[in-house]
Amino acid sequence: MKFSDIPGHDDAKRRLREMADSGRIPHALLLEGPAGAGKFMLARAFASYIHCADRHDGDSCGCCPACRQADSFGHLDTIYSFPVLKRSGKPALSDDYLDDFKDFITKYPYMDFDRWLEAMDNINGQPLIYVEEGNELLRRLTFKTRGSKFKTVLMWLPERLQEATANKLLKLVEEAFADTVFIMVSNSPRRILPTIYSRVQRVTVSRYSDTETAAILTAGGIDATTAADAARIAAGNVNEALRLAMCTDERLRLLDLFTTLMRNAYGRRVADLRKWSLAVADLGREPAMGFIDYATRLLRESFLMHLADERLLTLNSAERAFLIRFFPFINEKNVEDLIALFDAARIDIAGNANAKIVFFDLAVRTIILLRRNG
Numbered sequence: 001m002k003f004s005d006i007p008g009h010d011d012a013k014r015r016l017r018e019m020a021d022s023g024r025i026p027h028a029l030l031l032e033g034p035a036g037a038g039k040f041m042l043a044r045a046f047a048s049y050i051h052c053a054d055r056h057d058g059d060s061c062g063c064c065p066a067c068r069q070a071d072s073f074g075h076l077d078t079i080y081s082f083p084v085l086k087r088s089g090k091p092a093l094s095d096d097y098l099d100d101f102k103d104f105i106t107k108y109p110y111m112d113f114d115r116w117l118e119a120m121d122n123i124n125g126q127p128l129i130y131v132e133e134g135n136e137l138l139r140r141l142t143f144k145t146r147g148s149k150f151k152t153v154l155m156w157l158p159e160r161l162q163e164a165t166a167n168k169l170l171k172l173v174e175e176a177f178a179d180t181v182f183i184m185v186s187n188s189p190r191r192i193l194p195t196i197y198s199r200v201q202r203v204t205v206s207r208y209s210d211t212e213t214a215a216i217l218t219a220g221g222i223d224a225t226t227a228a229d230a231a232r233i234a235a236g237n238v239n240e241a242l243r244l245a246m247c248t249d250e251r252l253r254l255l256d257l258f259t260t261l262m263r264n265a266y267g268r269r270v271a272d273l274r275k276w277s278l279a280v281a282d283l284g285r286e287p288a289m290g291f292i293d294y295a296t297r298l299l300r301e302s303f304l305m306h307l308a309d310e311r312l313l314t315l316n317s318a319e320r321a322f323l324i325r326f327f328p329f330i331n332e333k334n335v336e337d338l339i340a341l342f343d344a345a346r347i348d349i350a351g352n353a354n355a356k357i358v359f360f361d362l363a364v365r366t367i368i369l370l371r372r373n374g
Ligand SMILES: [Zn+2]
Pocket: 051, 052, 053, 054, 055, 060, 061, 062, 063, 064, 065, 066, 067, 068
């Protein structure tokens, strides 16, 4: 991975290059910024730049042995550490999932967390960097380097460090072994334990602009109109944009759930709403929360249609066709309460409440709110 393989981020690249070129590489570095901004690619490019035997023109060469090893995930002095799920009775080590992780990075270089859950076969999982991984890192970092000047640890999502792991790593980060460079990549730096966060050197990676996001999508073979629509909705999150652009079918399925809810709520068909709530609950926790996010967006768009806003362009044709008939039912008297209702359901689902009850309750309350006329 070279810096030039990554679109944009000129400021972050400049700062990373300067660190390496001046010989002032911090022992612990944090790349922080929103999800889907390509931060892990920057981390990999930085590690390659550190290890490359022939770096020039501000980039690694891409063809020396160190670069080739790094590109094939075989670099001897590079360790990957990332959140995993505990399997019954086994210590939870990143290394046990390394092959899955390599596939994941290769397929989803913008590090789509939901895809990582899928790769571990548990879309409801809450992966962590467990304490045994901390022990393993400490053990491996006491060995001498195997030919490189530095050992690099690429850690994805330090906000998922178990507290006990963080305490183990604190020593490393604080008085790091002279030859170790920790490169952490965080989507939610505020959730990193302050003891760690206050001790790392930080580089902020900003979100991609809509134009940059659209260009990334079109480079991947997505047509320009779809790419531009998806980029606008995704607000700089390339994973989200890719999902929006690629999963037209998925969006139709979500729209179908939304229209079923609204039609049956308007018609006060309680038995059908019960059936609906069972179907949404059956999706599983993450997809159910995905539906709530989607429904909230459509409610907002419906309200904005009263203003004949340009935002209509963010809808696909099926969504537009439904909302053109539906939007009169969403008005000043109910829009805030409806959105609050969905927000509350999201919090309940995230907190593992019984999804059947949450969605049935939401459906019944929707009946009442839809009847409030502007
Ligand atoms: Zn090289």
